[in-house]
Amino acid sequence: MGLSPRTGSLESLREHNLLRVIDVLLERGLASRADIARHTGLSRTTVSSLVADLIDRGLVAERTDVEQQRDSGGAGRPPVLLALDRSAGAAIGIDFGHSHVRVAVADLSHEILAESTRTMDVDGSAAEGLGAAAGLVDQLLAEAGVPRDRVINVGMGVPGPISHITGSVGNGAILPGWVGVNPGAEMERRLGLPVSVENDANLGAFGEVLFGAGRGAQEIVYLKVSSGIGAGLIVGGRIHRGAGGTAGEIGHVLVDEEGHVCRCGNRGCLETVAAAPGLLEQLGRTHGTGISIEDVVRLASAGDPGCRRVISDSGRHIGRAVAMLCNLLNPARVIVGGDLSAAGDLLLDPLRAALRRYAIPSAAEDAEVLTGTLGERAEVRGAVALAIGEADRTLMQATGGMTATGS
Known part of the structure; x- marks a missing residue:
């Protein structure tokens, strides 16, 4: 009996460390053992033992990464990367814009298995x-064989402020057909699946931080410039929503x-002119109304x-x-996405000039202004990442907990 608390403590610690390894793979998609050790602070020996346990359980699989081999100049062997096994599950991302809905199905390494977009007036109904x-x-699950x-x-982005207290759209004037x-x-009722909801610009910021132009930065502003204009704010590496979900x-x-x-x-908002x-x-x-x-x-781009x-x-x-x-948040990067980002420097050069003129010099110097690399897919990639970020708890339940074997 005297050994039980100690044994229980060791098992609890190992369970905690197994979850830390899974969290790294959920966030990054692909990672080497060295990456996991660096992100968790665990020793490489401990990481190797934990990874072996997860591979035995069928939750993790090894992959080789050709891109990293190419990036290293072809010298040496490419690192063996780890990802959550495809049999471990799948996630769905849904991106509502004001004029479209985009859906993607992905495995838990963030690899998109099927994706489709439908143009429609989302605001009205x-x-x-x-x-x-x-x-x-339904269509994409069948297409992907999931x-x-x-x-x-399921992660879902909506083009308006979301109250994280009530879960409802915070401003009916922005999405008139979604009042109440x-x-x-509603989506949980239709799909019979758990759904996590976020503002679409926040998900665009999340996608660019994980997979695009925001990688490596802890403080970014992501601008979605399309039918409307919204800002996704990453502060200290986390989405900043504000007290009621209207930040940005x-x-x-x-x-x-x-x-x-x-x-x-209101009158004269930025959206009305930009x-x-x-x-x-x-x-x-x-140029005509069409x-x-x-x-x-x-x-x-052609000179008109x-x-x-x-x-x-x-x-x-x-x-x-x-x-x-920039004066308030002092971001390291301002990333421009949405339909107008396709204009590139035609849009960004005057934006940079105005930023230099109206921000304090140090804030303007700190903020690198660039186009997002994920394009119109930033929000749906962020929605998938949101869904996967909630997956560790469900994964553990699905595998009967993480009671460890071995030491």
Whole structure:
């Protein structure tokens, strides 16, 4: 009897360390034993023992990584990388924009197995948007050959502030067709699966931090510049939501007191002059009402002066608003995503100039402004990562706990 507490303590410690290893693999997708040791602070000997245990349980598998071999100049053997085994489960990411829904099915190493997008007016009806997403989930699970009972979690992004107290959309003026709707609960009812909900710009920031232009940074601002403008904030390596979930609503910063009325009810918000609908309205008289934001970017790149002007003005307005964020948060990177990011330096150069003019010099110098590398997929990749980030608890339940074998 005297040995029981000690034995129990050792098993509890090993269980805790096994979870730490799994957490690294859930976040990174692929990692070597040395990576795991560095991120957990455990010795390489301990990591090797824990990994062997997880491989025996069928939760972890070894892979070789050709890209790392190429990056090392071809010298030496590529490192043996580890990932959660595909049989361990799958995750689903759902990204609602104002004008689309995108769904992806992934394994627990973050590898996308199937993905599809549907263009639609998401703002007008929550029921239609949620129904379309549920239909895409069914389609993609069949396409990927993933049984529904292997799905561990669903991550979902919504283009509006989400109250993390009630789970409801925090501002009905931004998503008028979603007033009074709890999107997570509604999607859980439709799918019969657990759902984690987050603001779409926050998920774009999460995706870029894990897999794109934000890797290695602890403080970033991610701008989604599309039908609306939102900012995802990463502070201290974590998503910053604010007290009620409205942190990052930069699209509703006042830029012109005499400007157009915004959908939020205020006048002269940044979105009215710098988001896609405002740009298209400005070009309507000269370029026709059938022009799309993709057309604007293409024509601007080809030298069209009107399209170049509205994109430049958009960058300038955004840069002035971002300067305030940089003064407050002092980010290392400002990453621009969304439809307008395809304009590249046509948008970013005036944004950078405005940032230098209106931010304090040290904050402007610290903030590297660059285009996101994940493009239109940043939010759905972040949604998958959100789902996988909740997976360790479910994984352990599915395997009957982590009572350790060996020492």
